[in-house]
Amino acid sequence: MDTYFSQSKLLWTPIQPQTAAVEILRRQINRKHGLNLKDYHDLHKYSVEDFTFWLDLWEYLGIICSVRPQKDRILEPGKLLGEIPNWFPGTRLNYAENLLVRKDDGVALTEATESGVIAEVSYKELNARVGQMAAALRANGLKVGNRVAAIVTNGTNAVVIALAVASIGGIFSSTAPDMGTLGILDRYRQIQPKFVFADTEVLYAGKKVDLLPKIAEVVQHLSVHGLERAVLLPSRLTGQEMTIPDMSKSLTLSMFLKTGDPIRPLEFEQLPFGQPLYILYSSGTSGKPKCIVHSAGGVLINTKKGIRLGYNMTSDDTYFQYTTTGWMMWTFMLTGLSTGARLILYDGSPFYPDLRTYLKFISDQGVTSWATSPRFLTEVQGRGISPLEIGPFESLRSILVTGAIFTPPMFEWTQRAFGKHIHLLSTSGGTDICSGFVVGVPSLPVYSGEIQAKELGMKVEVFDHLGNNIEHLVQPGELVCTRPHVSLPIAFWGDHSGQKLKEAYFSTYPGVWRQGDFIIVNPVTKGLMILGRSDGVLNPSGVRFGSGEIYTVMEQFSGPVDDSLCIGQRRSQDRDERVLLFIKMRAGHEFTPSLANDIKAAIRKALSTRHVPSYIFEVSDIPYTVNGKKIEIAVKQIVSGSNLHPSGTVANPQSLQLYYKYRELESIIGSPKAKL
Structure with missing residues (x-):
């Protein structure tokens, strides 16, 4: 203990x-x-x-x-x-009906972008927009059990589409626009959606991203898998509608909404609990x-x-979950509407223009419940930022x-x-x-x-x-x-x-x-x-421990070390598993023998000699999923001899290539970057 x-x-x-x-x-x-x-x-x-x-x-x-x-x-x-x-x-019940129980002028959604644009949507307006979307979906043939897919940012349109689909009894599935074409198709070819909704132009980290070529390719592939309609959402930068030439299945959002009955009330199909x-x-x-x-x-x-x-959470709260539409926390967040709370929908990078601006936004918006990741907090700490010097966070x-x-x-x-x-x-x-x-x-x-x-x-x-x-x-x-x-x-x-x-x-x-x-x-x-993940449990000489124990010690080095990845390696020729620790340095800091020795000494002191990695290597990048989670298992498989074809879930798939050389450990342990 x-x-x-x-x-x-x-x-x-x-x-x-x-x-x-x-x-x-x-x-x-x-x-x-x-x-x-x-x-x-x-x-x-x-x-x-x-x-x-x-x-x-x-x-x-x-x-x-x-x-x-x-x-x-x-x-x-x-x-x-x-x-x-x-x-x-x-x-018999309806999920959307439970989330749209509030219908007054209170704020349901605050939509914000990294460029500082903020818009609010009341519960009354949200109900109306969901009703308009549902009417169009019904007019275009959406039935109970049909799939509706989305390639969308975290914004009001995404919420409206999801709730409209749920009101009818359709099945909703979403991915973030930054996912690669293959990753999107790996998902949506399996579920064969009847409709796809897609953003056409977004802004991330200060850069405009034209999504039309990607969307065109996705629509083309899904057209032979049951897709009937591709609805193109307006540009997130200008609000202007964009089209895909020679794509008969596609139409703009305004065109799609006009197909619905404008006086049809929002109806909630009453469905089984297990629908x-x-x-x-x-x-x-x-x-x-x-x-x-x-x-x-x-x-x-x-x-x-x-x-x-x-x-x-109650109707007096403001709930901010930083998430993309491709993470389960987005669906979790939506249920905050059922309490009558105000949801913050943030579209963009928390690092643009800088972390201080993002933290000030949280304080200024009067957020009461803020959901974030350990990785983000580590970054704030590593940059020497003191949040209370930026804002009072008096509502938090x-x-x-x-x-x-x-x-x-x-x-x-x-x-x-x-x-x-x-x-x-x-x-x-x-x-x-x-x-x-x-x-x-x-x-x-x-x-x-x-x-x-x-x-x-x-x-x-x-x-x-x-x-x-x-x-x-x-x-x-x-x-x-x-x-x-x-x-x-x-x-x-x-x-x-x-x-x-x-x-x-x-x-x-x-x-x-x-x-x-x-x-x-x-x-x-x-x-x-x-x-840690049990399939990534480290087991050198029969001693089982999790990577999280190593990461706890590595917090002491958050100044020079940007991040670390700890995995086990056991190749077919190895009699036992060894522990490898990969570290990525912050800009302006160098990986030295002294730092490697300090890391080993800290692990030995906090845990035991058996927890000390066999080798510590510097790497230029660490692989993450699109949701910001470190990818340990794939790296463990690579260094142990497996050949992997990364899916679109890997945010930086090129980083996996950095680890293949460690299969030939004996040929590189003499490098000055390897500390025994």
């Missing part, structure tokens, strides 16, 4: 925990069922032992429906896989991505649970950090940098469930480096390789979920037998969901620490 939680320090304690929404739910359940649940942990125990919890949650969240759930029919065996049940059979809503995608860094189908009811309840109970109540490992040193820096009153939440879940497994809780204290608790309704356990629960032994193991919950994916698109779905999640431990994360639980605080 000393090794893993030696840096755990109490950072924050709630002032009035009893006022948190999750505590109100706990007291409500006590009154309703005559229980005596004393705290969050008692509530969690109830939530994973009695399926009635999901009905309690339905009622507390105020889910709008035309046919209510029955107390004796909360779930039934699933048709595709026994591990994935059919929830709330017989109920497909979104198709999200696995990372696909080394092959075609899996098309993960999520249900309307499952996404609605679990994301609203996270936002209402985890973020404590919570900072939500996800997407990668959030190390104890970064916890402490962030708490100091933004103020001791801030509730700093770290969460971990995934695209696979469009939700979280381990989350922040507003009524519990925060300890550095720890995720506060297991999410309600998620029976998270820690398994060893034999399937034994080792949580009580204070040992790291596989994060598993041993009981079904409402936002399990209902299918992989095209996997009619369910076999691929079963192999992906339920094959390691039969009948038990394996998430693929390496995790450990603090028996004192009950907090959790993600140590």
Whole structure:
């Protein structure tokens, strides 16, 4: 325990925990069922032992429906896989109706760009625009179950399209415009959309990007895969509409909207709880991505649970999640509308014109809940920026950090940098469930480096390789979920037998969901620490540890070191695995023998001699996904001898080429850039 939680320090304690929404739910359940649940942990125990919890949650969240759930029919065996049940059979609801419950002049969306242009959309206007879009979609033949794909930035048009599709019962799927043509086609050829909506011209990092050639190629390929209409959105720079010559299937947004009945009211099709809503995608860094189908009811309840109970969000809040439309956090963010909150939609780079401008924007907008990544916070720290010298952040109540490992040193820096009153939440879940497994809780204290608790309704356990629960032994193991919950994916698109779905999640431990994360639980605080991906666990000489432990130590070197990548290498000729640490230096700093020795000494002191990498190499670039996550597994496979063809999910695919030479380790360890 000393090794893993030696840096755990109490950072924050709630002032009035009893006022948190999750505590109100706990007291409500006590009154309703005559229980005596004393705290969050008692509530969690109830939530994973009695399926009635999901009905309690339905009622507390105020889910709008035309046919209510029955107390004796909360779930039934699933048709595709026994591990994935059919929830709330017989109920009827609509996801979009639940998000568009507010219809007044209050601000629903604040759309902002890196160039400083800001526009606001009221709830009244949002409802009207969704109705107009839905009317056009209906006029052009969209039916329940049809797929609608989008290649769009994070803006109002994206929200309108997604909600209009959901109101009819279509299935929405989106990617960001910066994804390559191959990456887009790898996704959309599989799901065969009837409609594609696409941005035509965008601005990123101060540069104009003409998307028409890419969109033309995508439309041409999808035309033989069921595509009927390609709707071109106006330029994000000028607002002018653009066209693709000699492309009969394409038309501008204004032309498309004119095809709808202008007086047709917005209607919400009443559909089963398990009606497909979104198709999200696995990372696909080394092959075609899996098309993960999520249900309307499952996404609605679990994301609203996270936002209402985890973020404590109400109609008084302003929620800013920096994301692209290609990340599951975009769909998660949309559910903030169901609470009546104001959403900030930011289109552009946070580094343009500079970080200070971006941070000032957050303060000036009165953001109350800001969601970001560890990588972004590390960059702010590395550049020596003091946020409170830029703005007062007087409205900011919570900072939500996800997407990668959030190390104890970064916890402490962030708490100091933004103020001791801030509730700093770290969460971990995934695209696979469009939700979280381990989350922040507003009524519990925060300890550095720890995720506060297991999410309600998620029976998270820690398994060893034999399937034994080792949580009580204070040992790291596989994060598993041993009981079904409402936002399990209902299918992989095209996997009619369910076999691929079963192999992906339920094959390691039969009948038990394996998430693929390496995790450990603090028996004192009950907090959790993600140590890395379990398929990327480092295992030199039989000693298992996660890359996150190395990254925690590397925070000490954030001044000269821009980023690092720690992986294991085991080639066919190797008797054992060795640990390799790759580091990318900041501009103006040099990788020296002294720095390499300091890094090794710091790792040895903080962890142990067995954690020290066999070699440390300097590299000019580190591969990331388009969502900003470091790509460890692909690099591990490359240096161990595999040949990979990176998909469009890799933001900088050329960087992978840098690592092939390390297969021939013996020929380069004499280089001055290799420190033994």
